[in-house]
Amino acid sequence: MESPGSVPARPLSYEGVWRFTAPALDVSVPQARHAVRDLxxxxxxxxxxxxxxxxxxxxxELVTNAVRHAALLSPQVAVEVAVGPEWIRVAVEDNHPYRPKALETDSANTGGRGLLLVKEITREAGGECDVEHTASGGKIVWAALPLVPLSGAAPV
Known part of the structure; x- marks a missing residue:
């Protein structure tokens, strides 16, 4: 019998890693969202x-940021979805070296809070998020969430 939180002896049928690329265009934002949902x-x-x-x-939010802020140096963005037994991680990679920072709430400014929103959603779910540099000089912005929220509600 496995203890809670242990890794199963063999992967569950839904576990895996999937990666796709999209052009750094506005139309890629809903396409990426729908592709992740469908997956x-x-x-x-x-x-x-x-x-x-x-x-x-x-x-x-992550694909929008890559399209708006990295397209000049990164005509393609990569989206990766990794699913484990108890968590799901999404990552967006681009070739722009700038490491973004989450902005604080400013009622006078309606934009620029995407990463703040990502951090808040991640925190509320009990997950983690971060920005990492790639070997090629770009960056990966990722968020990992538990499959079941902190409240302990059953999955659907």
Whole structure:
């Protein structure tokens, strides 16, 4: 018998890593969100609906940031989805070296808070997020969320 939180002896049917690229264009934002949603449904990932909605918003924010701020140096963005037995991670990679920082709330400015939103969604779900540099000089912005939110509600 496995202890809670241990890694199963063999991967569950929904576990894996998937990666796709998209042009750094506005149209790629909804396409990436829909591709991630469809992948999660196709793989029958047992993710709670609240977590899924937060994850899809994170995908939209991260791809939007890459399109708006990195397209000049990165005509393509890569989206990676990794699913483990108890978590799901999304990452967006571009070739721009700038490491973004989450802005603080400013009621006078309606933009520039995407990463703050990503951090808040991730924190509320009990997950983690970060920005890492790539060997090629670009960056990967990622967020990992538990399949079941902190409240302990059952997955759908």
């Amino acid at each position: 999660i449904h196709r793989q029958a990932v047992p993710v709670h609906d609240d977590v899924l909605q937060g994850l899809l918003l994170i995908v939209s």
